[in-house]
Amino acid sequence: MTAPAAEAHETHTASASRTPILQAKGLVKTFGKVVGLDGADLELYPGEVLAVIGDNGAGKSTLIKCLTGAEVPDRGEIWLGGERMAFRRPQDARQHGIETVYQNLAVSPALDVAENLYLGREERKKGPLGSVFRVLDRKGMRERARAELRSLGISTLQDVTVPVENLSGGQRQAVAVARAAAFGSRVVVLDEPTAALGVRESNQVLQLVRDLRDRGLPVILISHNMPHVFDVADRIHVQRLGKRAAVITPQTHSMTDAVAIMTGAATA
Ligand SMILES: Nc1ncnc2c1ncn2[C@@H]1O[C@H](COP(=O)(O)OP(=O)(O)O)[C@@H](O)[C@H]1O
Numbered sequence: 001m002t003a004p005a006a007e008a009h010e011t012h013t014a015s016a017s018r019t020p021i022l023q024a025k026g027l028v029k030t031f032g033k034v035v036g037l038d039g040a041d042l043e044l045y046p047g048e049v050l051a052v053i054g055d056n057g058a059g060k061s062t063l064i065k066c067l068t069g070a071e072v073p074d075r076g077e078i079w080l081g082g083e084r085m086a087f088r089r090p091q092d093a094r095q096h097g098i099e100t101v102y103q104n105l106a107v108s109p110a111l112d113v114a115e116n117l118y119l120g121r122e123e124r125k126k127g128p129l130g131s132v133f134r135v136l137d138r139k140g141m142r143e144r145a146r147a148e149l150r151s152l153g154i155s156t157l158q159d160v161t162v163p164v165e166n167l168s169g170g171q172r173q174a175v176a177v178a179r180a181a182a183f184g185s186r187v188v189v190l191d192e193p194t195a196a197l198g199v200r201e202s203n204q205v206l207q208l209v210r211d212l213r214d215r216g217l218p219v220i221l222i223s224h225n226m227p228h229v230f231d232v233a234d235r236i237h238v239q240r241l242g243k244r245a246a247v248i249t250p251q252t253h254s255m256t257d258a259v260a261i262m263t264g265a266a267t268a
């Protein structure tokens with residue numbers, strides 16, 4: 001762990017008067033008669049992994065979609081770094097440094113690792129070749145992809161020219177997370193990143209999540225997997241019936257406590 005990273009993490013654990021990097025206040029989102037969010041709050045602090053848990057239909061995805069521009073809330077406020085946001089599209093959130101890995105493995109199988117990392121933000125060659133003839137800077141993107149993977153400590157992806165369809169589930173997820181890490185300058189959001197993975201691959205992804213946090217990039221992790229949540233989260237946001245029921249920590253609550261709050265059998 002590098003010195004600034006350790007500091008970033010310490011800031012989170014030590015300070016009580018800290019300011020959230022990302023905040024939702026009273027978000028309401030209805031779909032016809034169905035209430036997706038019913039006054040949901042959320043706070044993400046610098047240097048932390050915040051897990052979001054909750055039963056099916058609790059509004060986890062809707063909350064995350066509002067925070068990442070995929071849905072527009074009917075009411076409520078979203079603040080990023082002390083500034084009020086009005087995201088209309090995922091692109092808006094991305095432009096503000098929020099990168100999201102959605103559940104359905106957001107990678108393109110036929111493209112190679114480097115191409116996937118730069119999908120949608122391909123870099124052109126310098127000069128008229130790039131500006132007039134739109135020639136892609138493949139060599140440059142590959143070099144930067146290698147450097148990015150190296151800096152994340154992703155050793156499982158040695159060759160960035162391999163098509164992603166030839167990779168394992170864990171390696172694919174690593175590509176998706178690396179992509180988010182490469183472009184997410186302020187917040188990374190991961191929706192069920194270990195859902196389709198085996199034990200070893202899950203552990204690699206969880207380690208990646210810790211690494212991002214330790215590099216100073218806060219992470220929101222949506223997961224059903226209690227052991228994973230308790231393993232990696234600094235704080236746990238429990239979503240229930242469209243709003244936040246509690247915020248707990250692995251130090252103060254057990255997995256059984258968490259499930260009880262999720263189902264309404266207990267309060268924090
Ligand atoms: N696009 C949509 N259209 C209609 N209902 C939706 C839509 N998205 C979510 N909902 C409803 O909103 C509620 C919250 O859903 P969701 O945010 O997906 O919960 P979770 O991710 O916690 O399972 C559910 O009742 C769900 O059926």
Ligand SMILES: [Mg+2]
Pocket residue numbers: 060061062
């Ligand atoms: Mg969901």
